[in-house]
Amino acid sequence: MFRSNDQWALNRQSEAFRATMTQLTLLLVATVFATLADHFGSHVLTAVSALLYGLTVATGVVVRRRRARAHWQAHRDAAETVKSLAWQYMVHGGPFHSKVRDPDGLFNQQLEEHLRGLRRIGWKEPSPERGLAVGVGTGSAYTLWNPASRHEPDDPRHPQITRAMRAVREKPFAVRKDIYLRDRVLDQLSWYGGRAVQARRSAALWSTLTALLTLLALTAAVLRSAGLVSGWDLSGLLAASAATGVAWLETRRHHPLSFAHALVREGLETQRAVLTASVAEDRWPQAVTDTEHLMLPQHTDWLARFGG
Numbered sequence: 001m002f003r004s005n006d007q008w009a010l011n012r013q014s015e016a017f018r019a020t021m022t023q024l025t026l027l028l029v030a031t032v033f034a035t036l037a038d039h040f041g042s043h044v045l046t047a048v049s050a051l052l053y054g055l056t057v058a059t060g061v062v063v064r065r066r067r068a069r070a071h072w073q074a075h076r077d078a079a080e081t082v083k084s085l086a087w088q089y090m091v092h093g094g095p096f097h098s099k100v101r102d103p104d105g106l107f108n109q110q111l112e113e114h115l116r117g118l119r120r121i122g123w124k125e126p127s128p129e130r131g132l133a134v135g136v137g138t139g140s141a142y143t144l145w146n147p148a149s150r151h152e153p154d155d156p157r158h159p160q161i162t163r164a165m166r167a168v169r170e171k172p173f174a175v176r177k178d179i180y181l182r183d184r185v186l187d188q189l190s191w192y193g194g195r196a197v198q199a200r201r202s203a204a205l206w207s208t209l210t211a212l213l214t215l216l217a218l219t220a221a222v223l224r225s226a227g228l229v230s231g232w233d234l235s236g237l238l239a240a241s242a243a244t245g246v247a248w249l250e251t252r253r254h255h256p257l258s259f260a261h262a263l264v265r266e267g268l269e270t271q272r273a274v275l276t277a278s279v280a281e282d283r284w285p286q287a288v289t290d291t292e293h294l295m296l297p298q299h300t301d302w303l304a305r306f307g308g
Contacts (some may be wrong), residue, residue, distance in 0.1 A: 001160055002086070005125040012072035013068060019063045020251045026056040028038045031240040039232060060154075069121075077297055078146035081114045082160060084292045087184050089161070089175040090168040093288025103169070104158045171282045175297040180288070185272045188295055190266040199258035206249040213242035259307025260300045267294045 030052035037045035088094040089107050096103050112287035115123070168179055224233060249255070271291045279287045293299060 001125065002079050002082040003114055005075045005082065007190040008126045009072050009075035012068045012075060015066070016063075016068040016072055017251070019059065019066075019068060021248070023056055023059050023063070024247055026052050026059065027239055028244050030056065031237055035233070035237045040174045070121070071123075073297070074118050074121060075126070078115060078118055078123060078125075080295070080297050082111065082296065085110055085114070086160070086165055087180065087290055088292060090165050091284075091288060092169065092173075093180075093285050094292065095285070096169075098283040104161055107161060108158060127173065173284070177275070177279075177284070181272065181275060185268060185291065189265060189268050189272065192261045194269065196261035196265060198257050199254045199261060202252065203249065203254035203258055206245055206252075206254065210245035210249065213238050213245060217242060253304060256304035256307035257300075260303035263303050263307075264294055264300060 030049050033045050033049035033052060036042070037049055085107060087097045089103060092098050095106060095110065100106055115125075168176060171179075217235045219236055220233075221235035224230075224235065268291070271287075271294065275287055275291065
């Protein structure tokens with residue numbers, strides 16, 4: 001379930017971004033043709049511009065019907081839910097503590113409860129794709145989703161529980177703790193740190209570009225109003241270009257995501273220190289729950305609201 005939902009989330013994410021880029025490009029090119037039509041007084045260029053604006057409207061209708069962004073977020077939530085539950089099951093975290101009588105049955109119950117809400121909004125479980133290896137930890141000896149036989153389910157009643165998950169769950173507390181810290185927490189620390197840096201750089205690039213285009217639009221408008229420039233009126237085209245940059249920056253959410261990912265990384269670093277130094281076995285389940293909460297997509301989205 002993780003493999004298939006992760007792949008569908010990536011596909012839908014790419015589709016959503018491509019659709020937005022297509023709309024913005026059509027609008028910008030239509031503005032270019034409108035500027036050319038105004039300068040040359042061409043009815044042909046005006047017709048091309050109108051056609052491009054019409055294509056933009058049609059593209060928007062298709063995008064709304066396909067709901068790629070909504071499907072992307074639903075599949076991402078499903079994938080991360082399965083991954084989080086799998087880690088909690090393996091290391092005796094959260095409700096899967098050492099004293100639970102039927103951890104396999106509890107896993108199915110917890111998974112169904114989490115997915116029930118997603119089904120209400122139209123999420124459907126995609127068909128798993130054989131041979132697709134998506135790891136939960138880079139270089140991990142206990143990577144969950146590997147096509148090798150030891151990582152396949154061994155009980156048809158619990159299709160999401162693999163042999164590797166059972167093998168880790170059977171290990172002593174010290175070994176499980178080491179696996180969780182190394183292959184889950186450190187891996188996610190690296191991921192969130194890298195994404196925060198990447199988002200910060202992209203935000204700086206697009207912010208600089210839009211500011212430059214806005215300044216050029218202002219300059220063109222002032223020069224034309226002062227009568228220093230005649231002929232071409234580029235202020236509208238430059239303003240449209242700046243608006244396109246702003247729209248793309250908001251679509252990709254570089255600013256809020258860089259803020260959110262940095263905060264998640266800080267929280268994980270603090271939690272890693274706590275898990276390493278002072279968590280005894282009796283407090284381990286709650287500590288794992290607190291750590292997993294930091295990595296939920298919903299938590300990142302909540303933080304991103306304050307980073308915009």
